[in-house]
């Protein structure tokens with residue numbers, strides 16, 4: 424059995440689907456938003472028909488414990504009877520999942536390597552959508568959220584994106600838009616003569632792409648949409664996840680606690696910070712314990728708009744030598760907590776719960792980087808290289824024996840983080856003065872999401888600052904002994 428991970432970080436027209444669909448507005452529970460009446464709308468299809476349809480298609484029962492209903496955040500799954508911890512609450516066979524191999528061979532054969540699995544499943548959605556009621560997936564396709572219901576930052580206007588400019592999410596969004604557009608152009612060119620998909624616009628493709636990213640799971644087929652299971656909403660504290668059983672050819676989920684009938688049943692998509700939730704899923708949590716802050720790593724990666732980076736100062740006489748050393752000792756690709764390879768040339772800081780803790784949260788690689796920055800003579804740098812050769816080859820992983828220099832290195836980090844804290848505070852304050860047009864509920868919702876993001880990242884920075892101050896104070900007290 425394999426934990427099927429959500430597919431976020433796989434870098435890789437709006438039109439009404441059914442003439443009969445109506446819209447229903449559901450108010451968000453955010454107390455701070457109650458005045459602005461931010462709303463989500465949900466296609467008002469009769470959801471009671473969906474599970475029987477899927478079970479007929481699968482030829483087996485999928486769930487006797489769950490049913491679909493409207494929640495504050497679109498559709499969701501609710502207990503249809505009493506559920507006990509450990510109960511299997513759904514089993515969705517692979518034969519009713521949508522994967523890249525659902526793509527017609529005549530289309531698949533035209534696509535190049537630049538078109539990854541997410542894009543392939545997105546084309547399946549677009550293809551089936553075009554077939555309208557003739558699609559064998561019509562009940563599913565018709566229940567997928569519309570563009571106006573999606574808040575992933577790739578859909579934000581320039582004004583809206585400006586609200587998160589302080590966060591590395593801003594640049595990630597810009598990069599992702601470029602990436603999606605590139606794939607779209609490749610697809611357009613390849614599928615020029617396929618009438619079923621030649622009509623697609625960039626907006627159509629972006630919606631389909633975002634739907635796949637926010638609803639699909641990694642699978643042996645690359646990426647799979649798992650109808651019904653993809654109506655689960657997310658709770659970062661839930662222990663329930665979706666699992667794949669390749670022997671039985673099905674995906675399943677188990678309850679992580681007891682549920683009373685009618686209670687909403689939530690799962691955890693992954694240990695995602697708000698920046699990832701916003702980029703790939705279009706929502707934030709008011710308090711997200713997985714929040715983190717990304718630091719772009721020095722000048723090798725120069726993004727004009729990057730707000731967060733630590734640079735080797737140009738006036739540093741050892742600039743070239745440090746740059747060369749850092750490039751030579753580049754960190755290997757690391758896996759994050761969700762098992763994804765992090766290809767970003769960056770450091771990520773997570774919240775440090777206890778200022779006196781052992782450094783969890785300030786990555787060793789960032790501290791090593793600061794030690795290199797703090798060197799003021801070629802001899803000191805050579806000393807670090809020798810020490811690395813005598814150990815595991817990694818540069819500056821050990822504290823300097825000279826406490827003053829260790830303090831200096833960490834004060835470099837502290838001053839950078841203090842600067843960032845000031846910038847975040849200013850951004851959060853200026854956000855308070857951003858006026859939501861009274862009629863634009865969408866803007867009010869996105870402003871709240873921007874606030875959640877910045878406040879969460881500020882909390883992480885403040886925890887890092889407290890840790891660094893404590894570390895420097897402890898070392899200083901040993902100096903004074």
Ligand SMILES: C[S@@+](CC[C@H](N)C(=O)[O-])C[C@H]1O[C@@H](n2cnc3c(N)ncnc32)[C@H](O)[C@@H]1O
Pocket residue numbers: 496497498499566567568637638653654655656657658703704705706707
């Ligand atoms: C896998 S789908 C879940 C089903 C979805 N609610 C629907 O209507 O189809 C993921 C989407 O649900 C919404 N969502 C899930 N959990 C949420 C949460 N805790 N807060 C806000 N929105 C959430 C987001 O729009 C997200 O992109």
